[in-house]
Amino acid sequence: GQSLEQPSEVTAVEGAIVQINCTYQTSGFYGLSWYQQHDGGAPTFLSYNGLDGLEETGRFSSFLSRSDSYGYLLLQELQMKDSASYFCAVRVSTGGFKTIFGAGTRLFVKA
């Protein structure tokens, strides 16, 4: 089976940096993705790591360590609009490629 662990909630101050961790146990691991979802909205794709290391996209960075089955999403220069849920998701190749999502981390950004 597949399992992903991420914190349920994180709170940070506007302008700060926050890191959301994700650990996974899975077979057929292919890569790790991150999605953002605002209340009442649809998930939107943020980043994908297929190889170990850091991927940077503007204020957001994502990291993967395949040997540790661990990844994180780093959000810099936090803004109020970053208040949302963030999901890590593993791409697996068992029975065809598909993506399995974690339960999500709710980020609260305070002024």
Add this chain to the structure above:
Amino acid sequence: NAGVTQTPKFQVLKTGQSMTLQCAQDMNHNSMYWYRQDPGMGLRLIYYSASEGTTDKGEVPNGYNVSRLNKREFSLRLESAAPSQTSVYFCASSAGANNYGYTFGSGTRLTVV
């Protein structure tokens, strides 16, 4: 620039009724997916279609059927709705190959009473 379009946006069903959720994408994506989202449980994969003509079960397929009508359209059918199927349903698509990001539709909020 529609992306992924789901219909309907809201639906209330009585237990035992059937319905089909429709999904269409205009991005020429090969792969399509149906997820359900319940509070505190993230998104769970119901069924997916890696390419036109193929469908496979995901994590929670019981009580659902799917049809990949053509490359654009992927429908989800509830044959006999149950209160446990009250959820928000999202359709998604991806190009596959080396493009791993999913594009999601706006969701269908389904209540079974």
